Amino acid sequence: MTFNARTDRRLIRPTHRSLRFILAEITAPASRREHGRPPVNLAFVIDRSGSMSGDKLRLAKQAVQEAIARLHTDDRFAVVVYDDQIDLVVPTTRATPEARREALDQLARIDARGSTNLGGGWLHGCEQVALALSEEGVNRCLLLTDGLANVGIIDHAELARHAAELRMRVVSTSTFGVGDDFDEVLLQGMASAGGGHFYYIASAATIRDHITSEVGETLDVVARGVTLEVVTPDGIRVEALSTQPTLQRGDRTEITLGDLTSEETVSIVLRLEFPYGQIGDRLGAVLSIGDRDGAFREDSVKLAWEYAVDRENDAQERDRAVDRAVAAIFAARARQEAVGRNRRGEFDGARHVVKATARRIRGYAGRDQELRRILAELENEVEVMAAPMMEMSRKQAYYESANVLGSRDHAGSAVKARPGPDRQ
Amino acid sequence: MPAENEYSLQDLADLTEVTPRTIRYYVAQGLLSSPEGAGPGTRYSEGHLVRLRLIRQLQREHLPLAEIRARIAGLDDEAITELLEAPTAAGVNESAVDYIRAVLGGGVAPGQMQAPAPMPGPSLLRRMALPDMPAAAAPDAPSTAPSSIPDRSQWDRISLAPDIELHIRRPLSRLQNKRVDRLLAIARQLLEEDQS
Numbered sequence: 046m047t048f049n050a051r052t053d054r055r056l057i058r059p060t061h062r063s064l065r066f067i068l069a070e071i072t073a074p075a076s077r078r079e080h081g082r083p084p085v086n087l088a089f090v091i092d093r094s095g096s097m098s099g100d101k102l103r104l105a106k107q108a109v110q111e112a113i114a115r116l117h118t119d120d121r122f123a124v125v126v127y128d129d130q131i132d133l134v135v136p137t138t139r140a141t142p143e144a145r146r147e148a149l150d151q152l153a154r155i156d157a158r159g160s161t162n163l164g165g166g167w168l169h170g171c172e173q174v175a176l177a178l179s180e181e182g183v184n185r186c187l188l189l190t191d192g193l194a195n196v197g198i199i200d201h202a203e204l205a206r207h208a209a210e211l212r213m214r215v216v217s218t219s220t221f222g223v224g225d226d227f228d229e230v231l232l233q234g235m236a237s238a239g240g241g242h243f244y245y246i247a248s249a250a251t252i253r254d255h256i257t258s259e260v261g262e263t264l265d266v267v268a269r270g271v272t273l274e275v276v277t278p279d280g281i282r283v284e285a286l287s288t289q290p291t292l293q294r295g296d297r298t299e300i301t302l303g304d305l306t307s308e309e310t311v312s313i314v315l316r317l318e319f320p321y322g323q324i325g326d327r328l329g330a331v332l333s334i335g336d337r338d339g340a341f342r343e344d345s346v347k348l349a350w351e352y353a354v355d356r357e358n359d360a361q362e363r364d365r366a367v368d369r370a371v372a373a374i375f376a377a378r379a380r381q382e383a384v385g386r387n388r389r390g391e392f393d394g395a396r397h398v399v400k401a402t403a404r405r406i407r408g409y410a411g412r413d414q415e416l417r418r419i420l421a422e423l424e425n426e427v428e429v430m431a432a433p434m435m436e437m438s439r440k441q442a443y444y445e446s447a448n449v450l451g452s453r454d455h456a457g458s459a460v461k462a463r464p465g466p467d468r469q
Numbered sequence: 470m471p472a473e474n475e476y477s478l479q480d481l482a483d484l485t486e487v488t489p490r491t492i493r494y495y496v497a498q499g500l501l502s503s504p505e506g507a508g509p510g511t512r513y514s515e516g517h518l519v520r521l522r523l524i525r526q527l528q529r530e531h532l533p534l535a536e537i538r539a540r541i542a543g544l545d546d547e548a549i550t551e552l553l554e555a556p557t558a559a560g561v562n563e564s565a566v567d568y569i570r571a572v573l574g575g576g577v578a579p580g581q582m583q584a585p586a587p588m589p590g591p592s593l594l595r596r597m598a599l600p601d602m603p604a605a606a607a608p609d610a611p612s613t614a615p616s617s618i619p620d621r622s623q624w625d626r627i628s629l630a631p632d633i634e635l636h637i638r639r640p641l642s643r644l645q646n647k648r649v650d651r652l653l654a655i656a657r658q659l660l661e662e663d664q665s
Contacts, residue, residue, distance in 0.1 A: 133627045136653060151628060168569050169625070175565035176650070180488050207572055214565035335535045337528060339498055
């Protein structure tokens, strides 16, 4: 397990509001399986509305059947399906061989119909998880849909708020959007607020891979409820640029990283805005990492900045690793914004967002290869975003950016620590 | 039975819903003091109980363990008890089940007294699923929609066995919800016996 934090620049200006960035990298410990893993408690919530008929529903059911087959007797699961009506197909049950067999029978009977009460279906899934909370394992509701919320609670902000409230009560949410018609902003928002993950499934054929990957992660969690806490003196404003939920309490900023799997690496980028100050004065920040189970044993890192004259500020060295992370995050945010504008037909606006971000990155890219690559990619996309796009391309672009923002790999899975020379 | 105000590890685990493993971890981490005795004869005090309850409460507020330790370090049992009884941060104490049921219309909103027919606020009600209503009409239903319970209710279909289903019209009161949970547990047990 490792935790480190670094800043892009150490000096700040006495008569300007300086912006400085912190890159915090957290790697979860490797799982120690000698006593087996803690039991998980899952609910599978599947959209059965008319548009899911055919391959999508068939493959979703198959994926859930396979996921259930991987559970142990101590694990729990529930299955909820919804259209405009919500059916509790399998109420929360221990994953005994009989219960699993029974679930397979029940799943086989489900066919597609009706419109989509996404919020209701999801909440009923969460309720099943909440009825039998696992003390030591992961409690999570997995929502798979190809559509919009058009019955029941449909307000994005409200659904995200409920997801955040449930996360605080240890029920997390992961979402899977299938095809072209679901609402990625809603599903990403629910997963981010809900402490889980969002997956875009372009082709029904890969539903199984995505569900398997997510269930596999819940089985491999080594630290639950991980939070990064940043304590700064008065006057420094702290903002997390990643999508993880952030809570500010006075001089403390707490970023929720959720449940981390064995050796998972998460990168968080923070932006700090400094007040004016006296040359020679120093300001510091303390970053610490904690989790519900004590896997992280309260690691902390201190960073300090010093007020210096403009000339020294201009000449100071930059930490390129931080610059690269910052550029990648801003590029991802610009892409998501541009996709939204593209969909609304605001092509000039989409072009402007991407160009403006590219211009800012060019300002500090210098000769750094990685920064120049990020810049070139973004510049190539300017005209793509400024013309009508296929919906699938929009979803793909949004999803790739969501993965950058959420510290996930290109396939939406956890990023694992690369074995270094000092490791076996 | 244990002596007055003395608990075995299992007693403590049952009372606080914390596993024995986690309790031992807290002792190792210094969040709880070492208990008296050793092995099966180990005895935990009232102080352990209130401390453990406070740790659980603070964890529900999502405080990291380091922060919890900092908060409870140096406090005596009386101070711990006081903290335990103080009102907590915005309703996080409310369980996930209560929260969901309040949203779905079957429970009590945080901080409210149990009313004879607890219901969520009108804006939420308008967005609840109405079983016989056309899909397009539900989200933007006018605020003048009639407000009697049957109009807002929703049927849940719970499958108990291949040929047996239970239908429940929500919202239900908290008490009714508890009874339904019991009914489900008994029904499932009965049906499992049937199969074996």
